């Protein structure tokens with residue numbers, strides 16, 4: 449039975465929420481979600497909301513999918529958990545590993561290493577890259593390059609790769625050997641260049657950075673195919689080809705962080721497919737289970753795995769792992785979730801509905817406060833500006849994005865702003881009428897914004 453009262457007090461008395469200024473919320477009601485269905489969720493007061501953000505970019509199959517619940521429950525009845533260390537494993541993890549390798553054949557992946565989320569998946573990827581070079585006799589090839597505004601997680605390695613200053617500052621000094629280059633933010637180009645004549649300067653910065661550091665010191669470049677928490681930054685044509693060329697030229701491993709973009713979000717099964725990128729390592733979490741159970745996965749090419757082979761006691765094995773790696777309930781949930789994503793053609797749906805969403809958001813572009821509108825599949829952005837002609841932003845202290853999202857919540861839409869950028873990542877099962885409602889309400893609010 450759902451408790452309808454007492455949550456507010458519990459929240460303020462006992463709870464410590466992630467990424468939340470608890471002091472600021474002291475006078476406010478927390479949004480306590482108690483159930484979900486398709487692209488909507490309900491709070492404890494019985495109000496229904498369209499979840500424009502898919503929770504945190506991830507409920508691709510939608511809420512309330514019995515197939516996933518049943519698969520997880522059946523697995524739990526049969527085997528609730530068992531360790532994966534030192535020669536033990538479980539059948540659900542093996543089944544999912546085979547499936548993931550089949551799905552990533554085009555990218556050339558050959559081994560799956562499981563964990564419990566995106567930070568852990570990236571932490572494993574970064575360690576794999578360092579160990580790969582060390583085992584081949586290059587212990588000095590350890591540096592990792594990523595991008596400002598990137599989000600790769602919160603554990604110390606993943607955080608060191610993350611390029612969002614506010615997330616990093618309180619925890620410095622971070623892990624040595626991490627560098628950042630500029631992001632492909634075409635609407636506000638870090639170089640002040642125009643997309644049509646920039647000559648992909650931001651991609652070429654990778655080459656300059658590798659040359660500056662020394663190619664024999666750089667282990668890997670890690671990047672999201674489309675940057676999410678950095679504000680939904682879709683790279684320009686040619687960007688990924690250039691990145692791939694540079695990584696190959698300097699023997700730098702390419703790690704594709706597909707934690708948001710994996711499993712249909714962008715209208716391809718994986719984000720890298722838009723540009724035929726062939727990464728050395730891919731990381732997944734979030735939509736791998738659509739949120740029905742925590743799970744992360746790090747996939748690697750055979751060469752990266754095979755250098756770890758040896759004999760017992762030689763210490764070449766990947767000295768890394770977490771208790772819940774390959775959790776059978778998570779793997780069973782993931783398998784049922786992938787059945788839905790493939791069986792209901794949610795990748796194609798993301799493409800079609802994404803086009804529809806962009807078309808609708810495009811209709812708002814006549815409003816003076818609507819700057820950039822862009823998207824790929826069902827991952828989109830609308831950047832609110834004070835003046836669309838000059839691209840002048842609202843002052844930070846006006847917190848316009850936050851005010852808009854609060855008003856949206858009052859009108860039944862859960863949407864996560866990043867600064868003044870409204871970001872969209874709804875369940876892929878959202879329907880056209882829900883997109884219509886969402887965009888109409890956003891339009892009404894932005895109309896009144898000065």
Ligand SMILES: Cc1ncc(COP(=O)(O)O)c(C=O)c1O
Pocket residue numbers: 504564565566567568570599600601602672676677705706707708733734
């Ligand atoms: C691209 C990307 N990588 C990694 C992570 C970290 O995942 P988790 O929060 O599951 O640790 C996130 C989380 O939003 C993400 O967006």
